[in-house]
Every structure is written in structure tokens, then in C-alpha cells.
Amino acid sequence: MPFINERLEANRESIEKDRAASGPVRASRFRFEPETVMSRLRDNIVGQDDALAAMEAMLVRVKADIGEDNRPLAVHLFLGPTGVGKTETVRLIAEAIHGNRDGLCRIDMNTLAQEHYAAALTGAPPGYVGSKEGHSLFDLDKVQGSFSKPGIVLFDEIEKASKEVVRTLLNVLDTGRLVFPSGNREIDFRNTLIFMTSNAGALEAETHEQRYQRGWRRWLGLSPGKGEDIRDTALRRHFDPEFLNRIDQTLTFNRLTDNWLESLLDIELAGLNRRLAKKHAELSLSPELREELCRGYDARYGAREMLRAFRQRLEPAIARALLAYPDCHRFEASVKNREVTVNQYVE
Numbered sequence: 070m071p072f073i074n075e076r077l078e079a080n081r082e083s084i085e086k087d088r089a090a091s092g093p094v095r096a097s098r099f100r101f102e103p104e105t106v107m108s109r110l111r112d113n114i115v116g117q118d119d120a121l122a123a124m125e126a127m128l129v130r131v132k133a134d135i136g137e138d139n140r141p142l143a144v145h146l147f148l149g150p151t152g153v154g155k156t157e158t159v160r161l162i163a164e165a166i167h168g169n170r171d172g173l174c175r176i177d178m179n180t181l182a183q184e185h186y187a188a189a190l191t192g193a194p195p196g197y198v199g200s201k202e203g204h205s206l207f208d209l210d211k212v213q214g215s216f217s218k219p220g221i222v223l224f225d226e227i228e229k230a231s232k233e234v235v236r237t238l239l240n241v242l243d244t245g246r247l248v249f250p251s252g253n254r255e256i257d258f259r260n261t262l263i264f265m266t267s268n269a270g271a272l273e274a275e276t277h278e279q280r281y282q283r284g285w286r287r288w289l290g291l292s293p294g295k296g297e298d299i300r301d302t303a304l305r306r307h308f309d310p311e312f313l314n315r316i317d318q319t320l321t322f323n324r325l326t327d328n329w330l331e332s333l334l335d336i337e338l339a340g341l342n343r344r345l346a347k348k349h350a351e352l353s354l355s356p357e358l359r360e361e362l363c364r365g366y367d368a369r370y371g372a373r374e375m376l377r378a379f380r381q382r383l384e385p386a387i388a389r390a391l392l393a394y395p396d397c398h399r400f401e402a403s404v405k406n407r408e409v410t411v412n413q414y415v416e
């Protein structure tokens with residue numbers, strides 16, 4: 070498969086022709102609209118306004134195609150506690166750009182916790198079994214994207230990877246290239262959006278915030294103080310400065326408070342209704358059920374806990390109702406004695 074720079078060269082002439090024929094001189098080679106990607110993100114991610122604003126700036130910069138030639142298109146580290154939308158944000162960007170939530174190469178760094186697992190990314194060194202084949206966890210098409218669409222890579226839970234594995238990424242972040250130790254293969258990341266997620270520092274920052282909420286600084290109206298410092302200290306404990314220096318932007322995702330539960334529920338219900346529309350059905354929730362699904366939520370586990378309740382309690386009931394009332398189009402779910410039932414909707 071040709072490297073992306075060869076593809077770019079091959080396409081340059083036809084793009085120049087297209088440009089000459091069709092108006093704006095400064096047309097981007099990228100066929101995605103930042104506004105469309107952002108509206109997908111804003112409709113589906115709650116409580117993370119700062120992170121989304123940073124994503125918008127990144128998408129506009131990428132679309133304008135003014136980045137350095139010898140680097141990935143963007144390198145972002147997402148920090149924050151579990152279940153607050155870090156991975157979901159990347160999946161939604163993939164969906165908006167590639168039309169598919171799985172249009173990204175996700176590497177679970179948790180599985181690369183030992184030094185020798187670096188070979189899983191870069192292939193085995195010369196003389197070792199598999200060195201000639203140059204096997205790697207990277208899915209080339211998803212990493213390199215195409216001329217008109219950036220590739221997307223997600224390194225999930227980066228702090229769990231061994232130092233050796235993280236070190237192999239330095240060149241990727243720096244020059245946009247991963248050269249295999251065998252020397253006979255290279256992966257090009259210069260057309261790639263790189264995202265990394267980490268929980269590093271989340272617990273410490275959380276404890277600091279809780280102390281502030283209970284402590285005298287708050288009562289005196291003083292600022293919480295060193296939350297950012299705590300996060301940075303945790304980051305420095307986990308990662309070498311060389312690595313941190315190569316990241317364009319580190320973004321902290323907030324813990325989701327109770328205020329966002331109703332919105333999360335609406336997002337999930339909209340998703341379910343999109344699937345039900347294919348069966349010509351629509352579901353609404355009674356106010357009591359909405360309240361019950363949002364109650365008893367433990368913010369420590371992020372959105373997942375509420376979503377689990379939604380799926381485990383509601384979906385079996387709607388499934389039964391769909392089979393029991395094949396001619397009915399509108400359903401309502403309600404709750405009595407913690408039992409969720411779904412019936413035909415009555416005006």
C-alpha cells in the first residue's frame with residue numbers, strides 16, 4: 070500500500086484541476102465539515118463544554134490544513150475519571166467523519182503493560198519470530214485515512230502501558246512516523262488525528278475538590294487552588310517530559326454531576342427511538358420512571374451506571390411489548406414497585 074504522501078502527490082494534480090474548475094481557491098482537501106462534526110458532538114456529549122470547544126478549534130485547524138508536514142494532524146490527551154465521555158467523543162468524531170463509530174484504530178494500552186509488548190506496536194526486532202512479517206496492532210487504513218479524510222487513532226488508558234511502549238510512540242508524536250525495528254516497514258501518521266485517554270490524576274484531583282468543598286477555603290470564598298497542579302504532578306509521575314512535550318493539548322473531562330442525568334437519559338432514549346423507528350415504533354417514559362432511572366446514580370462510576378440501568382431495566386420490557394402488540398406504534402414505559410412495564414400509549 071502506498072504511503073499517504075505518495076497518495077497526496079498522486080491526487081494533487083486532480084485536486085488542483087478541481088479547484089480551478091470549481092470556485093474557491095482555498096478549498097480544503099478534507100471532505101468533512103467541522104460544524105457537522107461539532108453538532109454531532111454537542112447533541113451527544115453533555116457537561117464537557119471546554120473539551121468540545123477545544124475539539125472545534127482542532128477540527129477547524131485540520132480542515133484548513135495548515136499543520137506542519139512532518140507531524141500528525143493533531144495530538145490530544147484526554148484526562149478525567151471513568152465514564153465521562155472521553156472515548157465517546159473520539160467515537161463520535163469517527164462517526165461524523167467516516168460514517169462509522171468504529172472508523173478509528175483503538176489500541177487498548179492496558180494490554181501493553183509489559184516492556185516486551187512494544188513489539189505488538191512496532192513488530193518484532195530483527196532475528197525474532199515474526200520480524201519479517203512486520204505484524205502490528207495498527208490497522209493501516211484507519212490510521213492513515215484517505216486523501217480527503219484524516220485517519221484516527223485512539224490510545225486508550227495510556228498510563229497503563231509500559232514505559233517502553235510509551236517510548237516507542239515518541240517518534241510517532243514527533244515526526245508522524247513509526248519505523249519498525251526490522252527497518253523494512255514504516256507506518257505514516259502524518260494524516261492522523263491522535264487521541265490518548267488517561268485516568269491519571271483523576272482520583273487525586275477529585276479528592277482535592279472534595280476537600281475544597283468541605284473545607285475552609287470554600288467558606289472564605291477562596292478559589293480551590295491547585296487542582297491543575299495536582300493533575301500535572303500525577304501526569305509527570307506517569308509520563309516522561311519528552312512524552313508530555315509532544316502533546317498539542319491536554320484536556321480534562323469533568324465528572325458528570327446530577328444536573329446532567331436528565332440530558333443523558335434523553336440522549337439514550339433518542340438512540341433507542343432511532344432503533345425503534347426501524348420497527349415503526351416509538352417509546353416515551355413516564356415522569357416516575359424518568360425520576361427512578363436518574364435516582365441512585367453514583368457519580369464515581371460516570372454515565373455507565375445510569376446507562377446500564379436504562380438498558381437492563383427498559384430494553385427487556387420494550388422487547389416484550391413489541392412482540393405482544395405487533396400493530397401498536399406508540400408505547401409508554403412506566404414503573405410500579407420498581408417493576409418497569411411497557412404498554413400501548415394512551416392519549
Ligand SMILES: Nc1ncnc2c1ncn2[C@@H]1O[C@H](COP(=O)(O)OP(=O)(O)OP(=O)(O)O)[C@@H](O)[C@H]1O
Pocket residue numbers: 113114115116117150151152153154155156157158266267268325333336371372373376
Ligand atoms: N459526557 C457524556 N455525555 C454523553 N454521554 C456520555 C458522557 N460520558 C459518558 N457517556 C456515556 O457513557 C458511556 C461511557 O463513556 P466513555 O466510554 O466515553 O467513558 P470514558 O470517559 O472514556 O471512561 P473510561 O476511562 O472508563 O474509558 C458512553 O458510551 C456514553 O454513552
